[in-house]
Amino acid sequence: LTRLDLAPGAGAIRQRPAHIQGDGMKWFDKGFLYCLLAMLCMAAGPALGQAPLQLTATSSEHTLAAHTRYYHDPAGKDGLASVRQHLASGKFHPLPDGNTSFGFQDGAYWFHADLLNTGSPDRKWLLVQEYALSDRIDLYATYADGRVLHHAGGDHLPFDQRNIRYRHPNFWLDLPPGETVNLLVRVQSESSMQVPLRLYSPVAFIEQSRD
Numbered sequence: 001l002t003r004l005d006l007a008p009g010a011g012a013i014r015q016r017p018a019h020i021q022g023d024g025m026k027w028f029d030k031g032f033l034y035c036l037l038a039m040l041c042m043a044a045g046p047a048l049g050q051a052p053l054q055l056t057a058t059s060s061e062h063t064l065a066a067h068t069r070y071y072h073d074p075a076g077k078d079g080l081a082s083v084r085q086h087l088a089s090g091k092f093h094p095l096p097d098g099n100t101s102f103g104f105q106d107g108a109y110w111f112h113a114d115l116l117n118t119g120s121p122d123r124k125w126l127l128v129q130e131y132a133l134s135d136r137i138d139l140y141a142t143y144a145d146g147r148v149l150h151h152a153g154g155d156h157l158p159f160d161q162r163n164i165r166y167r168h169p170n171f172w173l174d175l176p177p178g179e180t181v182n183l184l185v186r187v188q189s190e191s192s193m194q195v196p197l198r199l200y201s202p203v204a205f206i207e208q209s210r211d
Helices: 018-047 080-088 202-209
Strands: 002-006 013-016 051-057 061-063 069-073 101-103 108-117 124-129 136-142 148-153 170-174 178-186 195-199
Touching: 069 080, 069 136, 080 108, 080 178, 108 195, 124 178, 136 170, 148 170, 170 178, 178 202
Parallel strands: 051 108
Antiparallel strands: 002 013, 061 195, 069 108, 108 178, 124 170, 124 195, 136 148, 136 178
16 A cells, blocks of 8 residues: 655655654554553553452351442432442442541442352351441342342341341341342441441351350
8 A cells, every 4th residue: 555645845746654653654554553552551441340249168257348349329319220339430449558537428339249159168147237326237149030128227227137246236037049139238327337248158157256
């Protein structure tokens, strides 16, 4: 191929050899692809979730903080569908320095984590919100087949509605082997916003509750 250019000041036409055209295009293509890749990584980075919490054959108790991202809804009006869009668009952020305490805040906080049972013989686990004064907690567990299970808790609900009669709000979760369960937890409270979430196997919970 040959590119035709006007010679400066002469109005004549000159030919640019094909190899110059090709080299220029190679440089342009590489530069463009590198820039595009960088922009895509920057845009996608915040939207990528934390690594899933993996439940192995030897694990029985886990703190969720390192696997959790959060979103603050100051008005407290966002529903599950809106929050899922926020998660997909990168509006969830890692916990600041892994800290699960935000002090006194307006509105609601949403927390997201993925749970993956990679080898635990237990598929029934207990999620405990290890702060007793949260007014209202809504938990949404989404499964691979599209099912969404909802649990409600908190100190504004009757104590006998808790899955286990225990001082901290708690929720049973079904975590099938080899399946990632998407977890969203909404907390709204007039007390301090503290959300130290911990996951226990049944045996581990019994052992720690005796202490």
